[in-house]
Amino acid sequence: MEKKKSVLFAASEGMPFVKSGGLADVIGSLPQELTKRFDLRVVLPLYADVIERWIDKLEKVATFPVNQGQKQTVASVYRYVLNGITYYFIEHQGYFERENLYGYPDDGERFAFFDLAIVDMFEHLNYFPDIIHSNDWQTGMIPLLCKKRHGSDVRYQRIRHVYTIHNILFQGNFPPEMLESCLGLPMDLFNDGTLRQGRDINFMKAAILFSDKITTVSNNYAHEILTPEYGEGLEKILQLRSWDLWGIVNGIDINMWDPKKDKKIPKRYSAEDLKGKRECKRALQRSMGLRVSSDTMLVAMVSRLTSQKGVYLLLDHIYELMGLDIQFVVLGTGDEHAENGLRSLEYRFPHRAVYYRGYNEELSHRIYAGADAFMMPSVFEPCGISQLISMRYGTLPIVRETGGLKDTVDPYNAYTGEGTGFSFKNATGEDILHVTRLAAEVYYNNKDAWNRLIQNAMAKDVSWEGSANLYFRLYDSIL
Ligand code: ADP
Ligand code: GLC
Numbered sequence: 001m002e003k004k005k006s007v008l009f010a011a012s013e014g015m016p017f018v019k020s021g022g023l024a025d026v027i028g029s030l031p032q033e034l035t036k037r038f039d040l041r042v043v044l045p046l047y048a049d050v051i052e053r054w055i056d057k058l059e060k061v062a063t064f065p066v067n068q069g070q071k072q073t074v075a076s077v078y079r080y081v082l083n084g085i086t087y088y089f090i091e092h093q094g095y096f097e098r099e100n101l102y103g104y105p106d107d108g109e110r111f112a113f114f115d116l117a118i119v120d121m122f123e124h125l126n127y128f129p130d131i132i133h134s135n136d137w138q139t140g141m142i143p144l145l146c147k148k149r150h151g152s153d154v155r156y157q158r159i160r161h162v163y164t165i166h167n168i169l170f171q172g173n174f175p176p177e178m179l180e181s182c183l184g185l186p187m188d189l190f191n192d193g194t195l196r197q198g199r200d201i202n203f204m205k206a207a208i209l210f211s212d213k214i215t216t217v218s219n220n221y222a223h224e225i226l227t228p229e230y231g232e233g234l235e236k237i238l239q240l241r242s243w244d245l246w247g248i249v250n251g252i253d254i255n256m257w258d259p260k261k262d263k264k265i266p267k268r269y270s271a272e273d274l275k276g277k278r279e280c281k282r283a284l285q286r287s288m289g290l291r292v293s294s295d296t297m298l299v300a301m302v303s304r305l306t307s308q309k310g311v312y313l314l315l316d317h318i319y320e321l322m323g324l325d326i327q328f329v330v331l332g333t334g335d336e337h338a339e340n341g342l343r344s345l346e347y348r349f350p351h352r353a354v355y356y357r358g359y360n361e362e363l364s365h366r367i368y369a370g371a372d373a374f375m376m377p378s379v380f381e382p383c384g385i386s387q388l389i390s391m392r393y394g395t396l397p398i399v400r401e402t403g404g405l406k407d408t409v410d411p412y413n414a415y416t417g418e419g420t421g422f423s424f425k426n427a428t429g430e431d432i433l434h435v436t437r438l439a440a441e442v443y444y445n446n447k448d449a450w451n452r453l454i455q456n457a458m459a460k461d462v463s464w465e466g467s468a469n470l471y472f473r474l475y476d477s478i479l
Pocket of ligand 2: 021022023026166167217250381382383384385
């Protein structure tokens, strides 16, 4: 049998090791689907949290010096094999053993080091992938580094590059001096405009220019980012490469997110028998301090609390929304202003609105299972994972028609009864209110229609299967 070709996923987070958002869901599930045809490997930073939970299982496989330009440091690589996938972890105590994943003044230097260490690691492991699949700005320098840092080495020149944009808002903009001081690259790359974006160098631009193919996480977002409204200044450079830009919608790990098997929820259930879902709702109400009432519509949100997620639009009309006779539960952290808004909501509506501040994987499962509807009024949304999970759990998403939300949620059609959720067009508080009112009307006055929507949502294919085939086609097209 012919040896499988190898694909290395490079990312700054990935399940089951470390997660702050949907990127980790993708890195934890898509590679699994691709093992059918490829030798799949994943490389991540060795964060403090990973050390705490996994270090006993990891094996150190290499230690080598990394020339960062103006200084030289040492990187170690650890390896772990899980479900047929080889995971590599790049160790640098100073850069990665911190409380949070991102948000430090030296993030540019940290991930420049990550990219350098990945690229240099191949020689030391004597492993050269056929394709490197990089993700978001944190791994954006990899294609360029393969070409410039190891330009005369055919083993590096053979490597093909795929780059996925999960969120174009975060591009990795840093002062141009970083090219020399942290990446060991010539200033020409800034001076001649190649990596220049405004006054900065831009990691994402580097990846867009130097990858063989670029993808993003839904078809609709692939079109949106070519426009000034969504392109965040990179639309022109993307237009130049639009021939190589593919939109491939995300799926989820349907084994991990499965109400029939989920051990994190109090009662398991299926589309055929929703008794368990009603119990999950009561248990959630009880544990969150909401009034226990099977008949009250329970709307939930599990999210980063930033303007991307539409949380300010929601807060604009939140009192009218609470006037709809609903309960509202929110799990998330983010901007202080949004957190404060939700705290005061909780104060105003005891036993009807609850805000749980924090990141809590287990509670998120209980919310997806126990709620009736899931609120996701994003201003923009490259794909969105939460609405996929909620449909799988029969919790109807209320979404704005943007990015992947538009591609994945079929809006309720009152005439045919079709749909898997509710959607609205404009990014305004009025539109959120209007569509939530419609959802509440169906919930309270047309139980048959609501139940049919639950059936449709739970029957919807949110697996990776279809999209994995598209990734196969993409890889084949460059190999
Ligand atoms: P994004 O990646 O933009 O944050 P997605 O919808 O793609 O949005 O993915 C968010 C993922 O993170 C989902 O799996 C969601 O359940 C999870 N998540 C977000 N906030 C929290 C939280 N506070 N606690 C637990 N899980 C969370
Ligand atoms: C980003 C996007 C989100 C997407 C996720 C995974 O975090 O904001 O829409 O689902 O990446 O691709």
